[in-house]
Amino acid sequence: MRYLSLESMSKLATSMTTRDAVRKHQDTVLKALQSERDVSVRMRAIDLLYAMCDHTNAKTIVEELMSYLQKADYGIRETLVLKIAILAEKFALDYAWYVDIILNLIRYAGDYVSEEVWYRVIQIVINRQEVQGYAAKTCFEALQAPACHENMIKVGGYIMGEFGNLIAGDPQSGPMVQFQLLHSKFHLCSATTRALLLSVYIKFVNLFPEIKPHIQQVLQSDHQARNPDQELQQRSIEYLKLSNIASTDTLATVLEEMPPFPEKESSLLSKLYQTAPWTAKLHLDKAAAPAKPVELTVSGTVTPSVANGPSPQKPQTTPTTSLIDTTPAPVAAAQPPPPPTDPNTASLLVDVFATPSLQPAPHPLSLSSLL
Incomplete structure (x- = not known):
């Protein structure tokens, strides 16, 4: 149940409508990462932290992942190193902090730091x-x-x-x-x-x-x-x-x-896709969401991200009756107003964690009770 809950929340974290609600459980997810015995649940916790990370909580999440790296299972260290390197570069507000993170990755897990990681830090240092x-x-x-x-x-x-x-x-x-x-x-x-x-x-x-x-x-x-x-x-x-x-x-x-x-995007995402395709897809889905934070390019410039939202609809002009054709122009059917959206996005999380029962549950399950 904990595995499925974390997996579902990882997908919800890529949505703009539910991201804030998922982020409220950050402390609980961090606690699960440090205390959970099941390695598969810890992997899903890492995926969730990776998906919910943005410029407001990047420093906390990266430092917690660095702390966990020193005692992580050997089978997941390479993927964890890639995720830390990607987050440190993507949300770095200070290049000195980014350099420190990469050097600490080499100190703590040098055998699992691929060439793409240390190539990247050299490129950024040369360009800044x-x-x-x-x-x-x-x-x-x-x-x-x-x-x-x-x-x-x-x-x-x-x-x-x-x-x-x-x-x-x-x-x-x-x-x-x-x-x-x-x-x-x-x-x-x-x-x-x-x-x-x-x-x-x-x-x-x-x-x-x-x-x-x-x-x-x-x-x-x-x-x-x-x-x-x-x-x-x-x-x-x-x-x-x-x-x-x-x-x-x-x-x-x-x-x-x-x-x-030359300015180019990091190759770390391609490397992550080879080792953990599902997690890389989470990153791509999050990148397609609007209001994405700025990213650091290899040239050191700050590149604003363009929201990949739905394209604006062209304004519809009122059709006129032809002077030759006596058939009147069709009238566009009135569109019903969109249903009102529920401002309480946390209700989506209730559906994820609620247990099915024939009788209505008195209280929805919380994440802290599952982890």
């Missing part, structure tokens, strides 16, 4: 100048942990390679400190991540010319120049040659900051 310094500082602090997930090294290395100069003025995060911090993680990573770090090192040659000899020493070491991995060997040799023969102006041109990414 006001958050670049904060992102570089936050990633630098995150990498100081004794044990870092490899996705954290990827995100931190990429962002520091682009914007490490914004925090280099602090002696505690100077150029050499940044390089040594990243290189201390180098031998613990896969070949793909090491290839990314080599690209970060050559970026440091352009950002911090004073540490160029230290980086060249790493690039020309036997471990890199004779690496059995062809990609790592090729990058080491090419980057070393570039740092030796290229002038300062050439390096500045070749290794300049990444340009802003």
